[in-house]
Amino acid sequence: MFSKIKKLRESLTKTRDSVFGKITRLFSGRKINDDLLDELEETLLRSDIGVAATERIIENLREHSVREKVSEGDDVIRLLQKDIADILGKNRHEFTFNGNGPQVWLITGVNGSGKTTTVGKLANHFKSEGRKVMIAACDTFRAAAVEQLVIWSERSGVDIIRAQTGADPAAIAFDAVTAAKSRGVDLLLIDTAGRLHTKANLMAELEKIRRVTEKVVPAENILAKLVIDGTTGQNAVSQVKVFMDAVGCDGLIITKLDGTAKGGVIVAIAEELSVPVEFIGLGEGLEDIQVFDPADYAEALFNA
Ligand SMILES: Nc1nc2c(ncn2[C@@H]2O[C@H](COP(=O)(O)OP(=O)(O)OP(=O)(O)O)[C@@H](O)[C@H]2O)c(=O)[nH]1
Numbered sequence: 001m002f003s004k005i006k007k008l009r010e011s012l013t014k015t016r017d018s019v020f021g022k023i024t025r026l027f028s029g030r031k032i033n034d035d036l037l038d039e040l041e042e043t044l045l046r047s048d049i050g051v052a053a054t055e056r057i058i059e060n061l062r063e064h065s066v067r068e069k070v071s072e073g074d075d076v077i078r079l080l081q082k083d084i085a086d087i088l089g090k091n092r093h094e095f096t097f098n099g100n101g102p103q104v105w106l107i108t109g110v111n112g113s114g115k116t117t118t119v120g121k122l123a124n125h126f127k128s129e130g131r132k133v134m135i136a137a138c139d140t141f142r143a144a145a146v147e148q149l150v151i152w153s154e155r156s157g158v159d160i161i162r163a164q165t166g167a168d169p170a171a172i173a174f175d176a177v178t179a180a181k182s183r184g185v186d187l188l189l190i191d192t193a194g195r196l197h198t199k200a201n202l203m204a205e206l207e208k209i210r211r212v213t214e215k216v217v218p219a220e221n222i223l224a225k226l227v228i229d230g231t232t233g234q235n236a237v238s239q240v241k242v243f244m245d246a247v248g249c250d251g252l253i254i255t256k257l258d259g260t261a262k263g264g265v266i267v268a269i270a271e272e273l274s275v276p277v278e279f280i281g282l283g284e285g286l287e288d289i290q291v292f293d294p295a296d297y298a299e300a301l302f303n304a
């Protein structure tokens with residue numbers, strides 16, 4: 001547990017240094033007043049947490065500071081941290097395997113967001129929890145995509161269903177889900193293409209993959225997980241909306257939060273959308289993924 005929090009704090013260093021650490025310094029040793037709240041509002045607006053979350057936070061702070069007679073800067077930081085944790089946790093839901101055949105996760109997202117890497121990391125994560133995991137290489141658009149996923153299947157030690165480049169992704173998905181069912185797999189992770197000739201093609205293909213898998217397992221077992229590159233900042237919110245409308249989205253995985261100053265974007269996503277962040281990517285290695293924990297994340301935004 002300790003190393004998980006340490007890793008998270010290390011990963012969020014740039015985000016902390018550029019935004020949340022500044023806030024801590026802003027408040028340190030000062031009394032709360034309107035000028036200070038204005039300064040805070042400005043700082044938050046310049047971060048990636050978005051206008052809606054900023055307004056909510058400032059309003060909450062004004063209210064709390066009066067009601068709870070909080071006037072010292074350090075106490076305000078604690079309130080702020082709790083507000084952020086509450087926003088981050090508001091869409092949370094518990095994930096469980098329903099035991100009714102394999103769960104199928106369509107791993108979607110724009111090109112380069114980290115889908116293939118995430119499939120590898122998730123395979124390792126669930127395998128280490130004792131689950132039987134299988135992965136399917138349904139990105140047949142990009143030449144090296146299948147080979148890349150084969151390497152991840154070797155690293156994580158899970159079975160892979162693959163076909164040649166150019167094969168029909170939905171046909172591979174059908175084979176994979178059929179195999180997953182007959183082999184008693186708990187979780188089938190389907191890696192999909194991030195780019196096709198047109199966006200409409202891409203969405204149609206994802207829909208087709210979903211339709212064929214529904215022939216093998218109950219519809220409620222098929223979940224679409226969207227991978228978002230955390231370094232895109234505020235654009236992430238509109239990207240999620242596009243995917244939600246087109247193919248649905250049951251959960252988010254935000255990648256590349258290591259080494260970016262834009263880690264505040266998760267607050268914007270949580271405030272403005274109703275879909276939960278489930279995992280975060282903190283590097284390129286097999287172990288560099290964590291179940292998203294709102295309280296730990298809020299803590300790590302402020303504390304090194
Ligand atoms: N630092 C860091 N890099 C990451 C993370 N996740 C993925 N990457 C890197 O991002 C790049 C793209 O990752 P891929 O997994 O190939 O992305 P993709 O979405 O499958 O890309 P396409 O298949 O081309 O659409 C690779 O260089 C990964 O190593 C992360 O959490 N942190």
Ligand SMILES: [Mg+2]
Binds near residue numbers: 117139
């Ligand atoms: Mg890929």
